[in-house]
Amino acid sequence: LMEIEKAIRGKAEMMEGEERLIFESFADSIESLVRTLVANVGMKPMTTMATLKKKHLSSDGATYGIDAIRREVDNLDGRVIEPYIIVKSWLTSAVELASTIIGVDEVIISYRPKEEKEEKKKD
Incomplete structure (x- = not known):
């Protein structure tokens, strides 16, 4: 590693x-x-x-x-x-998990309730 x-x-x-x-x-x-x-x-x-x-x-x-x-x-x-195949599997799983988390995080950030959007426009 x-x-x-x-x-x-x-x-x-x-x-x-x-x-x-x-x-x-x-x-x-x-x-x-x-x-x-x-x-x-x-x-x-x-x-x-x-x-x-x-x-x-x-x-x-x-x-x-x-x-x-x-x-x-x-x-x-x-x-x-540690056999190579196991280390490769760990790293692949870690990268896939990180990609999933980033994807979910982007969805949460891009979603904003309608009322909150309207309040931001007033400010």
């Missing part, structure tokens, strides 16, 4: 305006998933996230992750923690 977050942030740096904000927000949400996993394992989120980010910025950092049993940041090279 950290590599996905890093790639999305990299893409955001090439954009401007609303598109950049959208990509940054998406990267933040993926980072919050990792932070939640870290906390649920019983590790210190701030320290662990800083260590993970530092490892993932290095050239050989892509294989670093959380060893939940030993409660440490470790090179997980060769150990499959």
